[in-house]
Amino acid sequence: MNIQASTEPLVTIITPTFNRSHLIIQTVESILNQTYPRIEYIIVDDGSTDNTSQVLAPYANRITLVQQTNQGEAQAVNHGFVRAHGSIVGVVNSDDFIAPNLVECVVERLTAMPELVAIYPDWQAVDLESNPFGPVYRRPYNYKTLLYGVCLPGPGTFFRTKLIEQVGGRNPTYRFVGDWEFWLRIGLHGNMERIPSCLAYFRVHRQSLSSQIDCGAASERTTVIDELFARTDIPEALRPMELQVRAATYTRAAADCLPAKPLESRAYFRRAFTYSPKYMVQHPRALFSMLVTQLPAQIASSIFAYWRMIKHRAARRSGGKTE
Known part of the structure; x- marks a missing residue:
């Protein structure tokens, strides 16, 4: 993938995927159609046995596709972290998608507020056919709220890549609460901020981990x-x-x-x-x-x-x- 030099910060987006060929195109299109120009897009295929590779083939010159044996979502994300070149990074799962201006809003806020370590938007829940059925409005950031079990950063969250060196990546020990555990570690290094607008879409379906x-x-x-x-x-x-x-x-x-x-x-x-x-x-x-x-x-x-x-x-x- 060719990324032109610029004074604007490079943003890396990582999509871990496993057998989601029927959903991943909407994810990919939502990222490649962002209004922000400098995006490095890494897709980590965690040993898919469906036709994921064929579905992604038309995007070969616009994405970096990494393939690994099946090791779980956390390891797939960590593999993406290792390859990330951007100073800002986010994870968008292969059954979710984001609004066209999300990355632009993220860069604007993180550039204007260097003390922030991460930023997260409100999000919209959608069904398998992408029909919305309810916005989810996040609370303003407070580490104590996070500590009490409310995982404020959700779909569409981005953070500063340098924090990976400080806190490490996702912990593959956790199958269900790995996101929460990761943000608890990130939150020890600074504040986060909410974007009060629905700029991400979280798909609710029987195969999603949140439903299990x-x-x-x-x-x-x-x-x-x-x-x-x-x-x-x-x-x-x-x-x-x-x-x-x-x-x-x-x-x-x-x-x-x-x-x-x-x-x-x-x-x-x-x-x-x-x-x-x-x-x-x-x-x-x-x-x-x-x-x-x-x-x-x-x-x-x-x-x-x-x-x-x-x-x-x-x-x-x-x-x-x-x-």
């Missing part, structure tokens, strides 16, 4: 927090928050297990209450959920399944949600 959240994610969450508070370099101001953060983490872990595994959820809720009864009392929904898990497993599962259905319907009617 379960008790595996629950155990990963608690391990992330264990490792974070075991670090010697976290700010001392965060230390007094540890018990409440652990309570919040175990509460989210309990939610990961619902509605399918109320008994496992019950155990996580009990740990959350042990860490901080105050946190549970201050969060009535978490307290209610904990009490429901004390019911027989079949009854508890039915209640949570119904509750989740009502929440999804309400979110669709409201035309968006804040996370």
Whole structure:
């Protein structure tokens, strides 16, 4: 791929992919049609067995295609990081796509505000046919919010490439919460900022990792927090928050297990209450959920399944949600 010299910063975009030949074209087109001119586009094919290579062949002179044996998304992203030449980098998954002016907005903000380490937009959820069904408005950045389990940086997030040398790449140990763990490390090095506009599109479908959240994610969450508070370099101001953060983490872990595994959820809720009864009392929904898990497993599962259905319907009617 030819990238002309310029005074404007080079931006690297990495797309990890595995058997997404039916979706990746929309991703590629959204990146190659950006209004910002200086983009290095790296696609890392993580051992696809479909016709991904053939689908990407027409773009050969506009992308860098890297092929590897199947090692998982985190390793594919890390492979892209190693090859990145840009001073700004972002990851756009092969089932997502971005608005034409996203990169231009990112460069403008990061250039004007050198103290920022990353920037993230609001995003729109879409279905398999790219039909939108609800914008997601992110909260303004606060490391404490991130620490409590709200992964503020989502689709369309970009950060300064130099941070990879400081914090390392994605941790392949984590299948479900690797993004959150990565941003927790990045966030220790400076502030991020939200772009209050929907400039990225997140596809929700059965094959997406976000639709497979379960008790595996629950155990990963608690391990992330264990490792974070075991670090010697976290700010001392965060230390007094540890018990409440652990309570919040175990509460989210309990939610990961619902509605399918109320008994496992019950155990996580009990740990959350042990860490901080105050946190549970201050969060009535978490307290209610904990009490429901004390019911027989079949009854508890039915209640949570119904509750989740009502929440999804309400979110669709409201035309968006804040996370």
